Amino acid sequence: MNVGICYADSDRQLWLRLEVPDGSSVEQAIRQSGILERFPEIDLESQKVGVFGKFAKLDAALNDGDRVEIYRPIVADPKTVRRRRVERED
Structure with a gap:
C-alpha cells in the first residue's frame, strides 16, 4: 500500500511517498x-505523530493512502503569543 510521510522543521519540509507492506x-x-x-x-519517544491531522500511536495500523505526520514540539505557548501580540497593538 502507498502512504505519505511528512515532517517540517523551522526552515525545511519533506513529504515522502512510499510503498509499505499491508x-x-x-x-x-x-x-x-x-x-x-x-x-x-x-x-x-517524545514527539507526537498523527495520520491526517489526528494524533495516532506508533503501533496504529495504516491504510492505503494515509498521510503520516511527525509533529514538532511547541516552542511557544499560543496563549502567550496571542497576549504579546495584543500588548504590542495597544
Whole structure:
C-alpha cells in the first residue's frame, strides 16, 4: 500500500511517498521512509505523530493512502503569543 510521510522543521519540509507492506504500523512506515536519518533531531519517544491531522500511536495500523505526520514540539505557548501580540497593538 502507498502512504505519505511528512515532517517540517523551522526552515525545511519533506513529504515522502512510499510503498509499505499491508498492515504496516505508523512507526514501521516512518522507519522505512528513511526520514529519521535525514532529520536526526526527530525523537519518536517524545514527539507526537498523527495520520491526517489526528494524533495516532506508533503501533496504529495504516491504510492505503494515509498521510503520516511527525509533529514538532511547541516552542511557544499560543496563549502567550496571542497576549504579546495584543500588548504590542495597544
